[in-house]
Amino acid sequence: MRLVSVTRKGQVTIPDDVRRELGIKLGTKLLVDKVGKEYVLMKKIEMTGSMDELQRIGQKIAKKRGLTPGEVQKKIEKIRAELWKERYAKHHAG
Secondary structure, eight states, X not given: OOOOOBOTTSOBOOOHHHHHHHTOOTTOOEEEEEETTEEEEEEOOOOTTHHHHHHHHHHHHHXXXXXXXXXXXXXXXXXXXXXXXXXXXXXXXX
């Protein structure tokens, strides 16, 4: 785990070794996502077409189960929070 600082402009410098390991270069897109009460920074993965297909499959399953988009979103957020806690909470403990 690394501690970095935020500049006046809201910029964060990702350590060089971390950028190399993740393949982050000039112009690489990063995602900021809320997981439970925390935010995480993730490298965007390019998946042309795959996400559209995944979305169609998810919509079919939700429709069969009678879930609204809001209910699906709540379930996704709950699972993300549980996964975050399982994987990373020990790093944030006192």
